[in-house]
Amino acid sequence: MNSPKIPLSSPDVTEAEIEAVAATLRSPQLSLGPRLAEFETAFTLLTGVEHAVAVSSGTAGLHLAMLALEIGAGDEVIVPSFTFIAAANAIRYVGATPVFADIDSVTLNLSPAAVERAINSRTRAIVAVHTFGIPANMPALVALAGRHHLALIEDACEALGATIDSQPIGSFGDIAVFAFYPNKQITTGEGGMIVTRDAGLASHMRSLRNQGRAPTDSWLQHTEIGYNYRLSEIGCTLGIGQMRRLPAILDRREEIAHIYRQHLSAERRLILPIDEMPGCCISWFVYVVRLADKFTAADRELVIRELEQAAIGCGRYFAPIHLQPAYADVPVAADLPVTESVALRTIALPFFNRINDSQIVTVCDALKLAVRRIS
Numbered sequence: 001m002n003s004p005k006i007p008l009s010s011p012d013v014t015e016a017e018i019e020a021v022a023a024t025l026r027s028p029q030l031s032l033g034p035r036l037a038e039f040e041t042a043f044t045l046l047t048g049v050e051h052a053v054a055v056s057s058g059t060a061g062l063h064l065a066m067l068a069l070e071i072g073a074g075d076e077v078i079v080p081s082f083t084f085i086a087a088a089n090a091i092r093y094v095g096a097t098p099v100f101a102d103i104d105s106v107t108l109n110l111s112p113a114a115v116e117r118a119i120n121s122r123t124r125a126i127v128a129v130h131t132f133g134i135p136a137n138m139p140a141l142v143a144l145a146g147r148h149h150l151a152l153i154e155d156a157c158e159a160l161g162a163t164i165d166s167q168p169i170g171s172f173g174d175i176a177v178f179a180f181y182p183n184k185q186i187t188t189g190e191g192g193m194i195v196t197r198d199a200g201l202a203s204h205m206r207s208l209r210n211q212g213r214a215p216t217d218s219w220l221q222h223t224e225i226g227y228n229y230r231l232s233e234i235g236c237t238l239g240i241g242q243m244r245r246l247p248a249i250l251d252r253r254e255e256i257a258h259i260y261r262q263h264l265s266a267e268r269r270l271i272l273p274i275d276e277m278p279g280c281c282i283s284w285f286v287y288v289v290r291l292a293d294k295f296t297a298a299d300r301e302l303v304i305r306e307l308e309q310a311a312i313g314c315g316r317y318f319a320p321i322h323l324q325p326a327y328a329d330v331p332v333a334a335d336l337p338v339t340e341s342v343a344l345r346t347i348a349l350p351f352f353n354r355i356n357d358s359q360i361v362t363v364c365d366a367l368k369l370a371v372r373r374i375s
């Protein structure tokens with residue numbers, strides 16, 4: 001198919017950022033230089049968390065979080081199935097078992113009650129994902145983790161800049177991870193950032209991202225088996241420029257979500273994403289609507305086909321992880337009725353900083369036409 005006239009997502013890189021990247025390319029240091037420290041500092045300032053460790057992707061960050069917390073074979077980690085596969089994969093990289101817990105039908109984030117039911121003597125950690133930029137119920141999950149002596153990891157890859165009662169997402173867990181793939185709120189092409197208050201965990205993850213070199217090791221000394229999960233000066237330079245614009249980016253994305261709601265709220269065949277949560281600030285990652293409960297997966301396919309024919313990019317976020325072929329060997333401990341029901345009917349609409357208001361209206365008109373056709 002031809003590329004859509006209105007894509008699902010599109011990166012937003014300014015000429016000034018391109019100039020800054022070019023300047024870095026003309027410098028002698030393309031890795032482990034001054035931009036790395038500067039980009040990391042931007043995250044300690046944003047989150048109020050003392051230590052930040054830049055890595056080559058969000059997935060790499062989640063992997064290092066599992067390693068630093070010494071999660072391994074025989075351990076269970078509770079994670080949602082209705083999310084991107086990276087967190088569950090990180091659990092499997094270290095030989096631990098992901099245990100899927102169901103989600104809340106309104107926020108689409110982990111249900112604390114379902115998490116509590118999944119806890120047993122093998123449970124070591126909870127991964128709270130802030131899906132689509134909507135804050136997970138951190139007060140409840142922090143309390144649960146504390147009561148059961150579990151580590152709490154925030155997968156904040158979709159929620160840069162979100163807050164709960166003015167407290168930044170990323171500052172609730174033992175470790176939190178952000179990501180900068182081109183469809184995220186900010187991008188470095190590929191990249192991720194880990195934040196933690198624990199100096200020991202931070203130092204260990206710095207070593208693991210750099211081939212297992214301890215802080216006192218020279219280039220050819222390796223205290224342990226590590227990885228090359230470094231983020232280049234090129235990526236860090238782009239990230240610094242993007243972080244400077246973060247407030248404006250988040251404002252525009254909120255405006256886009258608002259315009260979508262204005263044009264779609266009268267359509268009873270659609271369930272719109274929650275957009276007001278007391279005390280919370282959402283960081284809009286994508287705008288995911290879903291068909292009302294009476295509709296089927298086949299109805300969704302018809303709607304998506306209509307949108308694609310109108311050259312509008314859309315996505316089926318998310319296909320549950322526990323139903324992926326790669327997870328056929330992972331037993332599902334509990335039923336996941338909300339996950340399975342919601343996932344059949346979601347449609348992600350075009351969402352990016354530079355989408356203009358008339359493009360949003362075009363998407364909404366096409367969507368309304370398509371959903372009227374299925375009922």
Ligand SMILES: *Cc1c(COP(=O)(O)O)cnc(C)c1O
Nearest residue numbers: 057058059084086157158179181
């Ligand atoms: C984007 C994302 C990640 C990390 O993705 P990378 O492509 O590895 O940077 C992890 N979890 C969630 C929920 C994400 O959306």
